[in-house]
Amino acid sequence: MFGPLSRLLSNLSVKLKLAAGFAMVLSLTLAITLFGWTALGDAIESSKRLSSIARLSELNKDLRAERITFRVLADDESKGQVLKALNDMQHMLELMLPQFDDPVELKLLNDEQQLVHTYQRDFDTLQKAVTLRMTHFQALEVQEQQVLDTIDAIEKQLLLLQDMEHNQTARSKALRLLENLGRQIDNVSQQRQVPAYMSNPTSAFANVGKQAMTAAESALGQLGTALAQLQLTDTSALQASGSALSRYGQALDQYRNAAIAVENVQNDLETLGKQMREVGQRLTDHQLSVQEQEANTAQAALSSVSALALLVGILAAWIITLQITTPLRHTLELAARIAQGDLSGDSEVTRRDEMGQLQRSMHRMTLSLRELIGGIGHSTSQLSDAVQTLSAVAAQTHGGVSSQKEETDQVATAMNQMAATVQEVARNAEQASAAACDADHQAQLGDQVVAEAVAQIEQLADQVNRSIQAMGKLAQESERIGSILDVIKSVSEQTNLLALNAAIEAARAGEAGRGFAVVADEVRGLAQRTQQSTEEIEELIANLHNGTAQVVELLDSSRNLTQDSVALSRKAGAALAQIAHSVSNIQGMNQQIATASEEQSAVAEEINRNVINVRDVAEETASASTQITRSSVELQKLGNQLTTMVGRFGI
Template identity: 30%
Template sequence: MFDLFRKSLRSRISLVMALLVMVSSAAIGLLAFHAAENALTDAAFARVKAIAGSRESHIATVIRMRFWQASQVATKSSLIELLKNPDAGTESFVNEELVSTTRLGHWHSLSAVTTSGTIVASSNPSLVGADVGTQSYFDASLVEPTAGDFKRLGDGETGYRVTVPVREPKSSRVVGIILGEAPAEMIRAQLLERSGLGMTGESYLVDDTGLMLTPSRFVSDAEFSVRIGGELAEDVKRGMETARRWHDYREREVIGALASQDMRRMGVPWTLVTEVDFDEALEGALALRYKLAGIALACLLFAIIAGMRISSTLVRPIAELAAAAKRIGDGDLSAVLVDDGSRDEVGVLREAFRAMTANLRKMLGDLQSGIKLVTSSAMEIAASAKQAAASASEQAAIVSQVGSTAEELRQTSQAATSRAQQVVNDAEGAMETGKRGVHAVVGAVEAIGTINQRVQDVAQKNRRLSEQSGQLVEVIDAVQELAEQSNLLAVNASIEAAKAGEQGRGFSVVAAEVRSLAEQSKRATQQIRRTLLEIQRSAEDAVATTTDSKARVEDGTRAMQAVRGVFDQISGALEESSDRSRQIAATSRQQAAGVNQIAQAMSSLTQAAHDSASMAHQLEQSASKLRGLGVGLKEVTSRYGIADTAFTEV
């Protein structure tokens, strides 16, 4: 099946049209169904809400009627007097009135209750004396009418409570209430009405706790025993009126509505619930779904038939074109398409195919002529390429030899440059050594000058020492002369002491000591004099020596200055030699640079020669390929049966 669709354009067109119709029909159907479903859903919600509102309004009307009946009883003067004065003894009359009203108004019971909550009169004698003041509704009953407390009455019927306040006519003072128990027959009859709810719909009352107050259509004994729950119970507790989908007490999906506003405005805490099963409420949408499916199927069949007819009209001329193209592909250029007069896209394609076939015939003829020219040109190019390759190879060999010579010259130039640079380095080292020698000589001259100055200073100091030594000798001579005089005086004193006898003995001792000291001083001065004379002679010798050293230092200074002059000459000669060596090295570097450029040029020339030879070989190969291409083209064109009398294979 897949191969059929792949090979048949007609099948593909039919399939595409069917798919387009099916997709469009499905889209339109889905949109229509969605819109219809929404419309039917909205209509179902509106219908259920209207039914709930109508029934809730009817129940509110029934309760208002009960309020009115009880209010009429509350206006009776005998009842008002009894409630004002329970001991007046009129209760029997009031009881009769209550019994009559109960029977006429279809009440279960009617009772008169004082403001303290005591029943003082009733249509049901068993209730007289009962206290209802503790009931939750009692306080509200003294203010306004109330209703509620759905329950089973004494006779098994279901009923509810109704209260209205009793007021004194003049002062409007509340003197009691009318308490009635009304049967729920009319309310239940309204809820049991099935019109508009189909086979699955129902209505029932619940209180604020969700407890069902009326019977269920589908569950027996649901009254006062079944409670609704979930969000629905919350909506009931809040007194909301709504219409939506939910799950009922049987867990079935339903469309329902809540209605309670009229009853709650009267203080009645009930909510009417109306429900219909979801499937029944939207059975119209299901029927519409089947109708739309049938329409879509019919459209699909129509699309398939129309697609086959249209594809036949389109495919037939295309099939003719395909057959002609196959013949041309097999080498038969004689295929001709007849002009069918069509001017649509297929007709334009047919005409273009005819023009293409004619152009192809002409092009193949031109191609064979070109092949001949290409083949002959390829032969000439191949011969020229061989000759060019041989010349290029010879040139490459010559250039390679010249390049080798240039490389040797470059290496020789580099060696000469290296040696010249070494000479420059040696000359600069010798020049630096000469400069250091000059600096050393200058330092030696300066040191000799310093020594000469020091020798002069020493000679000066020695001369001063000699002079001072002479002065000290003179001082010593004076001291020696003084010692001799002291000795002489001591001798004289001894003589005089001897003359004095015993009295001069002490003086003679002193004189002896003085003479002894004088002798010692004389000897010491003589020793000092000899020492000073030796110092003086040594100083004089030192002066003579320093004078001789000074002369020698001056000779050394002159000699060092002569050496400095020689070193200056050597340094100048070395500097001149270094400059010339640098010039030689610079010239050698320039020559080396030139030789390098020559070597590089020869290398580039060698590469160019090799490239030329390579290109010549490539050209020869390309010419050979071109010749092969001509042969191949000849074989290709020969398939189409076109004459090539001038073609010659190389």
């Protein structure tokens, strides 16, 4: 599953990989923030709706209180407050309708509007009923005053009676009955106000003043009997009192019926108010349920997105770390093998990022070193063969020179036999000339081999310099990676600081910011893990620096050795040139010997001098042969040393 993704990432630069990783983390962080803002916005909208519902309930309570006040007092102020509360409720419902989109809540709001309309209609009915009740109340007060006026008239008549002994008792009884009548009228006046404040005003209004009116009528009848005993001639006041009391009873019945009608409308309004409160409570309950459901959904969404962000962040960090550390580890292993002299490793590099470029550079350096060390080894082998050949030629030359010296001594001691042995001397001279030619040829061949060795060693020095330049470039690339890692570390620290600030702000937000605080903590942990991965990469790059330094030191040592090899090879070339010159002298002397042999018979003394010269030349040749032998030994040691050094590299 990760194969195509790994191949795709391996071809991206480290900058793009890190940018993609941080972009993914920041995108998920932005998604979490958007989820949080959305959930917070939903919570705020729900709180606004609950506030509107609560305001509607408060208006309903105010409406009930003002309605009850208007029922009792029937004043314009309470009436205006009721109408204002109804208008406010209607306006509030119109404002609330666009805020709700749930079908259940919209139905409840429509029901509330219908109840408000019905309440307004019934309140109009209540106003009419209250107006009618007040009309009957005023009429009742007028009739009550008429009854009281007749009672006052009767009382005046009783007080104007002469104080006769037989009338005193009857008059006192009449006054008591008259006082009782007035008291019953006062009872009726007091009772007509009380039912409005009772728990069941309808039943109370139905019975208001009945007992007092019965008692008043009984007191009026007894008063008539008492006045008859006093033999009053003027009974108009008593008749007027009876008529006024009858009209007062009728007015009381009308008032009672009007008050009952008011209470019936009041009960209807109370029922409507209760229904409105129930609708408001149902709206509140439903909105709380919706709010709780939205909160649960938001929590689940935030938890899911946070878990996804954490998983993707960890996966991205793991993949990016693998994409960086794996090629770095392989490069470190390759550098360690090169530092140990193992150049046999060969691997195919398919990556096209900075790590792939680094691996390809290391691979090219390995191939160059392998080719260079192989060329040095081959040249060293050729040099060893040439040295062995040169040693053999030098030994042969030394033997020939020694033989020539002995023969020259024999010639010196046998000058008298020179003529007889001139042919043999000529033959020996020819052999010496051939040996000198061979020695000259071998010396030229040795000089050529040394020149080739010098060229190969100089090429080795050039390759070592190129390797040092490649390692320097590698060190520069490592430093670039280190600077990129510094940027990553800075971004991680800034992300950590931002997450900490977000957590502080979430803590200030209280309960509403708790979910955001959890997300901020997760982002902060992710930033810390990214910083830890960056520190691990820095440690790997430090190891790469150390390995590169070791390789550079080894290459510097190889360069010094190649320079020493060039110097020694040049010395060997100079020695071979001297050998060639000496061999050329030998060849010339041999020619002189041949000439002297031909002229030996004619000029013996000249031959003697030539023999002495030949002996001197032979001694020089022996000395040169000894020097050639020593140079061959040194050159062979140098070849062995080069072979040992090349052997340290496995190709």
